[in-house]
Amino acid sequence: MTLRFGTAARASATHTNLSAVRSDGPVLWVAGDETATIERLVADDPDRPTCYGDQTSFSLPDLVPLPGGTGPGVEEEADIEGLARTGDALWAVGSHSLRRRRIREEHDGDRALRRLARVTGQPRRQVLVRLPVADVDGLPTLVKDDGTRSAAVFGARGKDLRDLLADDEHLGPFLPIPGKDNGLDVEGIAVSGERVYLGLRGPVLRGWAVVLELRPEVDRRDPARLRLRRFPDGRRYRKHVLRLAGLGVRDLCPQGEDLLVLAGPTMDLDGPVYVYRWHGACAAEEPTVVRGDLLTRELSLPFGDGDDHAEGIGLLGPAEDGRLLVVYDSPAPGRLTDDGGVLADVVRLP
Numbered sequence: 117m118t119l120r121f122g123t124a125a126r127a128s129a130t131h132t133n134l135s136a137v138r139s140d141g142p143v144l145w146v147a148g149d150e151t152a153t154i155e156r157l158v159a160d161d162p163d164r165p166t167c168y169g170d171q172t173s174f175s176l177p178d179l180v181p182l183p184g185g186t187g188p189g190v191e192e193e194a195d196i197e198g199l200a201r202t203g204d205a206l207w208a209v210g211s212h213s214l215r216r217r218r219i220r221e222e223h224d225g226d227r228a229l230r231r232l233a234r235v236t237g238q239p240r241r242q243v244l245v246r247l248p249v250a251d252v253d254g255l256p257t258l259v260k261d262d263g264t265r266s267a268a269v270f271g272a273r274g275k276d277l278r279d280l281l282a283d284d285e286h287l288g289p290f291l292p293i294p295g296k297d298n299g300l301d302v303e304g305i306a307v308s309g310e311r312v313y314l315g316l317r318g319p320v321l322r323g324w325a326v327v328l329e330l331r332p333e334v335d336r337r338d339p340a341r342l343r344l345r346r347f348p349d350g351r352r353y354r355k356h357v358l359r360l361a362g363l364g365v366r367d368l369c370p371q372g373e374d375l376l377v378l379a380g381p382t383m384d385l386d387g388p389v390y391v392y393r394w395h396g397a398c399a400a401e402e403p404t405v406v407r408g409d410l411l412t413r414e415l416s417l418p419f420g421d422g423d424d425h426a427e428g429i430g431l432l433g434p435a436e437d438g439r440l441l442v443v444y445d446s447p448a449p450g451r452l453t454d455d456g457g458v459l460a461d462v463v464r465l466p
Contacts, residue, residue, distance in 0.1 A: 117441060119146065119157055120169035120457040130155065131458045134443040135303075136199040136367065137428040138206070140249070140256045144168045145199050145206060146428070146443065152176045152194035152240060154208060154247075154258065165432075167457075174258040176208070179247055180269040180340065183239035183276075195241040198305030198315070198367060199428075204265065206249050206258060209305045209314060210241040212277055213295030235294055242278055243271040244305075244312070244332065246342060268334055270342035277302075277314075277328075280344070280352055287326065287355075290319040298382050303427075306368035306375055308398035313375065315365030318382040323362045325379065329354040329400075358406040360392060367429050369440075373398045376414070376440070376465075378429045387419035389426045391440070391465075414465055415440075423448045438465035 121131045130148040138145045142162035146155045153175050157168035176182060176194055200207040215238075217231040246269075248262035260267050271277060278300065281287045293299030295318055304315030314328040330353055331345040344352035358365070364382035366389070368375050375397035380389045391414045394406055404410070417426045425445045432439040442461040444451065451459040 117165070117460045117462050118167040118169075118453060118457045119144070119443070119460055120167065120171065120453075120455065121155070121157075122171045122173075123456075125155060125171055125173065126456050131456070132447055132452075133445055134447075134458070134460075135197050135427045135445060136208075136305075137430040137441055137443045137460070138199045138201040139430050139432050139441065140201050140206075142254075143256055144430075144441075145201065147196040147199055147208065149195045149197060149211070149427075149445070150193055152182065152196075154196065154199070154206070156256070156258075158255065169457075174247075176245065179258060179260050179267045180243075180245055181272050182243060182269070183272050193238065193240065194243065195238065197301075197303045197427075199430075200305045200307040200312075200370075201249075202307040204249055204262065206247045207305055207307050207312065208245045208247070209302055210243050210271075211295060211302050212242050213237075213301040213318075214293070214299060216294040216297065235292075242276045243269050244277070244314075244330075244342065245269045246332070265334075266339040268340050268342045270332055270344065272341070277353075286321060287319065293319075296384050301364075301382070304365050304368035304378065306370045308370050308373075311398060313368055313397070315368045315377065317364035317366060317380075320360075320362060320364050320382050321357070323359065324357040325360045325364050327356045327358060327365060327368070327375075327377075329356065354403055356397075356400065356404045356406060358392070358394065358411060360411075361388075361390070363388070363390070366427055369429050369431060370398060371431060371435050371465075376429060378417075378426060378442075380419075380426060386421060386423075386425065389417040389419050391415040391417065391429065415463060417442060417461075417463070420446075420448045422446070424451070432462060439463075440465055 159165035295301030367378035
């Protein structure tokens with residue numbers, strides 16, 4: 117499947133940094149992890165698409181207040197790592213991760229070690245966003261207000277998810293660690309009814325991956341702000357752990373009451389990469405240890421040597437068709453087309 121992007125998106129390398137994808141009738145929603153935008157691509161044929169293009173960019177700061185302020189010196193990246201489409205809304209989540217500076221080819225000696233010692237965070241990465249979707253000229257369109265709901269965000273002010281996890285016995289110790297070092301790193305989102313699931317690429321705890329379950333609702337005092345309801349144990353999140361052969365969660369996608377789980381390495385490695393099915397995930401009523409009959413490996417996905425990292429999955433067409441679209445970060449040169457497109461994979465679930 118070819119995805120074609122406009123000149124500005126190609127200049128910002130969005131097409132080579134894809135991290136999330138969801139289909140929505142005649143359009144495809146995608147996001148990259150180097151900007152604060154969500155891209156809409158339109159199918160050449162809504163019934164039997166072979167290509168998506170006519171790209172439109174929607175800026176998150178134009179729709180919701182983001183933390184970190186605005187103006188010169190403010191980093192624009194929101195590190196969007198997951199998209200979910202449900203009802204009349206599109207959801208997006210940032211990675212919530214810290215990052216360690218890279219050693220590049222031109223760096224050596226003390227300078228290289230100084231860069232490797234520097235760990236930074238970005239407030240804009242620490243948000244969960246719900247955006248209304250309206251029909252405009254026959255196409256799903258992101259709007260600030262659809263007349264019944266406003267765009268809303270959790271984490272823009274007050275406590276964010278990292279604050280809530282600070283005292284967690286499993287995840288709290290990993291908060292000061294960068295995402296690519298097995299620290300906290302949100303890389304997938306799925307929404308089913310009032311449930312929002314966040315898949316963690318890291319940390320992986322002695323081989324167990326973690327999925328957080330949230331119940332966001334609109335703050336009655338501020339319709340542009342989300343708050344998290346408490347679970348029976350008093351916490352504002354619920355933890356599930358999955359046995360994914362030592363891998364972390366790269367994306368989540370609902371199919372009926374099941375969740376499809378894209379699993380890959382939490383560290384800076386190429387593979388392996390699998391799609392698992394968490395049976396009955398969207399009906400779980402308590403923290404779950406997901407193994408045995410609850411979890412089956414459905415697919416093995418390709419990966420490259422330093423490229424072709426599967427980052428996002430989304431169903432194409434009706435859920436019962438079982439067609440899964442896979443988008444890649446750092447695509448191999450063979451995936452890039454001469455007309456500015458990038459090739460995604462369409463695979464069929466067993």
